Amino acid sequence: MKLVTVIGNRPQFIKAAAVSGPLRAAHEELLVHTGQHYDDELSTIFIEELGVPRPEIQLEISGGSNSEQTARMIAALAPLLAEQQPDAVLVYGDTNSTLAGALTAAQANIPVVHVEAGMRSFDRTMPEELNRILTDHCSELLLCPSQVALANLQNEGLGTRALLVGDVMVDVAELMRPRAAANLAALDVAGVAAGEYLLATAHRAANVDDPARLALLTELLLAVPGPVVLPLHPRTRARLESAGLLATLEGGGVRVLPPLGYLDFTALLLNARAVLTDSGGAQKEAYLAGVQCVTMRDTTEWTETVHSGWNSLVDLDAAAAIAALELAPSGERPDCYGDGHAADAVVAAISSLAA
Numbered sequence: 001m002k003l004v005t006v007i008g009n010r011p012q013f014i015k016a017a018a019v020s021g022p023l024r025a026a027h028e029e030l031l032v033h034t035g036q037h038y039d040d041e042l043s044t045i046f047i048e049e050l051g052v053p054r055p056e057i058q059l060e061i062s063g064g065s066n067s068e069q070t071a072r073m074i075a076a077l078a079p080l081l082a083e084q085q086p087d088a089v090l091v092y093g094d095t096n097s098t099l100a101g102a103l104t105a106a107q108a109n110i111p112v113v114h115v116e117a118g119m120r121s122f123d124r125t126m127p128e129e130l131n132r133i134l135t136d137h138c139s140e141l142l143l144c145p146s147q148v149a150l151a152n153l154q155n156e157g158l159g160t161r162a163l164l165v166g167d168v169m170v171d172v173a174e175l176m177r178p179r180a181a182a183n184l185a186a187l188d189v190a191g192v193a194a195g196e197y198l199l200a201t202a203h204r205a206a207n208v209d210d211p212a213r214l215a216l217l218t219e220l221l222l223a224v225p226g227p228v229v230l231p232l233h234p235r236t237r238a239r240l241e242s243a244g245l246l247a248t249l250e251g252g253g254v255r256v257l258p259p260l261g262y263l264d265f266t267a268l269l270l271n272a273r274a275v276l277t278d279s280g281g282a283q284k285e286a287y288l289a290g291v292q293c294v295t296m297r298d299t300t301e302w303t304e305t306v307h308s309g310w311n312s313l314v315d316l317d318a319a320a321a322i323a324a325l326e327l328a329p330s331g332e333r334p335d336c337y338g339d340g341h342a343a344d345a346v347v348a349a350i351s352s353l354a355a
């Protein structure tokens with residue numbers, strides 16, 4: 001089979017790192033990078049560090065509103081798919097690149113394969129939630145990372161197209177863990193000792209685009225018992241700088257770093273006392289590593305992490321974050337996201353489309 005895979009942002013490079021190798025061993029793949037994340041720190045480093053094949057096509061589409069960006073991607077992808085005539089289009093996750101790839105393929109009657117299908121936060125104000133729902137409903141093959149995701153799709157009448165394969169990010173986490181665990185230089189650069197700091201990330205639109213919420217986020221990061229290490233997403237850096245809050249954070253002792261490569265970030269995650277985040281991927285990676293997570297949102301699509309007691313949803317309530325950090329989770333962490341071989345299951349499912 002010939003597949004066109006559409007990727008565009010940081011977590012999608014990580015997912016492609018798991019899937020592209022085994023996919024290319026069985027099929028032909030053309031990797032299209034939309035350009036949604038174009039900075040070297042969010043893009044090139046993952047391609048180099050994780051061995052993602054160099055994208056064959058770069059669309060260089062970034063910026064603008066979600067609608068405008070998605071529309072520009074669709075306009076660029078339509079002629080590309082018409083020219084390439086793939087047997088299927090593969091998309092990952094919940095970004096504008098995901099929706100653009102899925103919608104363009106569906107409109108051209110090309111089957112869509114969605115990896116990380118069925119995730120729901122049930123918060124439709126999140127742009128990612130709309131992207132997930134719309135992508136799932138125009139996909140032919142829905143490959144789910146967890147039982148909960150599969151049940152969500154069954155509830156929406158999509159069960160016959162859905163399959164539980166496990167989470168491809170677990171494949172990458174397991175493969176990279178030994179190298180990341182040995183990478184103590186990342187802790188030296190941040191100036192912290194193992195087990196004695198909090199690792200924080202924040203970039204959700206709802207937390208950083210609204211100045212009042214950005215101020216609450218800043219207060220929370222200054223209130224929790226540090227040191228706090230904050231590898232800063234460019235979007236968040238820009239918002240903090242224009243609100244004059246970056247200096248406030250740094251003045252208050254928060255160790256602000258540039259966005260990190262996967263091995264440095266994972267080294268800091270594995271050795272953190274806890275993770276403080278609004279990222280989906282970081283919540284799950286903390287769970288996999290047995291590191292407590294405090295999530296700066298009031299919903300999550302990774303609900304198993306909360307039900308097991310390893311993740312607390314505190315929104316931007318500093319007192320709730322401090323209280324959550326005083327708990328030391330010790331319960332079971334069931335293997336709800338697969339066994340680290342999800343990519344092989346993804347490729348097998350794709351191959352079944354040809355049958």
Ligand code: UDP
Pocket residue numbers: 010011014201231232258259260261262263265266278279280281282285
């Ligand atoms: N990550 C990274 N460097 C960083 C921050 C995050 O490599 O400085 C990785 C992290 O390990 C996870 C992924 O990026 O695998 C999460 O991406 P992000 O938070 O951008 O997206 P989300 O998961 O919220 O969609």
